Amino acid sequence: MSWNLSTDRPIYIQLMEHIQLLIISGYYKPGDKLPSVREFAAEASVNPNTMQKALSELERANLIYTNRTSGKFITEDDSMIAVMKQSLAKEEVRKFLDGMKKLGFTKQETLDILNHICDDNKK
Amino acid sequence: MSWNLSTDRPIYIQLMEHIQLLIISGYYKPGDKLPSVREFAAEASVNPNTMQKALSELERANLIYTNRTSGKFITEDDSMIAVMKQSLAKEEVRKFLDGMKKLGFTKQETLDILNHICDDNKK
Amino acid sequence: MSWNLSTDRPIYIQLMEHIQLLIISGYYKPGDKLPSVREFAAEASVNPNTMQKALSELERANLIYTNRTSGKFITEDDSMIAVMKQSLAKEEVRKFLDGMKKLGFTKQETLDILNHICDDNKK
Amino acid sequence: MSWNLSTDRPIYIQLMEHIQLLIISGYYKPGDKLPSVREFAAEASVNPNTMQKALSELERANLIYTNRTSGKFITEDDSMIAVMKQSLAKEEVRKFLDGMKKLGFTKQETLDILNHICDDNKK
DNA sequence: GTGGTCTAGACCACT
DNA sequence: GTGGTCTAGACCACG
Numbered sequence A, B, C, D: 001m002s003w004n005l006s007t008d009r010p011i012y013i014q015l016m017e018h019i020q021l022l023i024i025s026g027y028y029k030p031g032d033k034l035p036s037v038r039e040f041a042a043e044a045s046v047n048p049n050t051m052q053k054a055l056s057e058l059e060r061a062n063l064i065y066t067n068r069t070s071g072k073f074i075t076e077d078d079s080m081i082a083v084m085k086q087s088l089a090k091e092e093v094r095k096f097l098d099g100m101k102k103l104g105f106t107k108q109e110t111l112d113i114l115n116h117i118c119d120d121n122k123k
Numbered sequence E: 001g002t003g004g005t006c007t008a009g010a011c012c013a014c015t
Numbered sequence F: 001g002t003g004g005t006c007t008a009g010a011c012c013a014c015g
Helices: A011-024 A037-043 A048-060 A078-102 A107-122 B011-024 B037-043 B048-060 B078-102 B107-122 C011-024 C037-043 C048-060 C078-103 C107-122 D011-024 D037-043 D048-060 D078-102 D107-122
Strands: A064-067 A071-074 B064-067 B071-074 C064-067 C071-074 D064-067 D071-074
Touching (some): A011 A048, A011 A078, A048 A064, A078 B078, A078 B107, A107 B078, A107 B107, B011 B048, B011 B078, B037 B048, B078 B107, C011 C048, C011 C078, C037 C048, C048 C064, C078 C107, C078 D011, C078 D078, C078 D107, C107 D078, C107 D107, D011 D048, D011 D078, D037 D048, D048 D064, D078 D107
Antiparallel strands (some): A064 A071, B064 B071, C064 C071, D064 D071
């Protein structure tokens, strides 16, 4: 699990995004305990306060919850996770179609290209 | 036409990318004359030297050519442009599939989502 | 009957207030016998000495009296209790009006709001 | 303007509440510029980071907004402020009625007491 | 050991 | 000068 933090955007944002991915992709399952803030921070080579801020934001988004004395956990509400996953996927698609449009491809052409690629892989 | 230059990457790279888009998307057609370096630089609020560097790079890639007396022109070899377009599209697709994979979607699922969206739009 | 003691103020003060409430609200009636200090302390999960101090204070305020052989009793002078009740109510009102004033409400406006609420409840 | 911070609750929460009061009571009007974070922090004898956290929370609640280079301002949406004022007033009323109920007063009795007080003041 | 809060001091980008 | 972010290091409450 590499964190790949770049300096040109707030680190806590990048931490959030990275942990979101870990949750959404299923690396952490609903109800799982997260590493402690300090551990997590050490793992990402980041100050505990920064990690704390990232996790607070995720808590505000209801992706994780805190049991004050025993740690932080992934939400057990998997619909919450599904919603977030959909939302991120939508954003990914939007960016993609936008990029292709700038290149001069219509939605249909973009779709054809993608279908073509997948057909190739099947062979 | 907004240039939207950010400070966190070399300016001339961003200029290149932007002009590439203008060519590939058809804003500039094969054989079209480009604005003068000075003009172009002014338009992008950029030092002429920087613009010059960007255009030189594009020339090295055979996307534009210089006629010493009359200025710079888009290549007339549209296959050159098509190749570049394919290459950028491929990159765009790669990034997209990669992003979706990180979210936990298989290629097939990603394809289904995209097809679904396009079906929606047809309605 | 939960005691809800917090650690940030002297325990015996909190005990006093709580017992005052029990008396004033009529949970204990004039002349009622109180539980023994030991019992009372156990009930509140508190050191008997602390409870003893609380009860002594209440005795000084003439809310309870001690019959050396048979225990502690609520005062039979219900005017005493009424006075205390008035005094606490006054404090409650003062705090309320003060809070509303800080929010920018005049006394009249505060009164209107309260009347309005009670009218709602009657419906 | 005294800040009266106590140590038994998070300072940033108390700062929030205090500034809320300044806004709701009309000390700061919609559109007013707030002191800079550092100034405000000095005024409250608090670390700038702590003040920053308090102000961030108020921004999240849409009571203030930030103009990155020129400072922080009270929202111009006075309905936002009105909503907050109602909400705080409601809480104040709830606490008051609750306290009076614990003292053994019914809502009607509480109301009568309050009306009585105001009549006194009119004399 | 857990999370939460606070301070002190620094650096950055923007204008 | 503005706000925003980050680090280092500390203390607290809870169990």
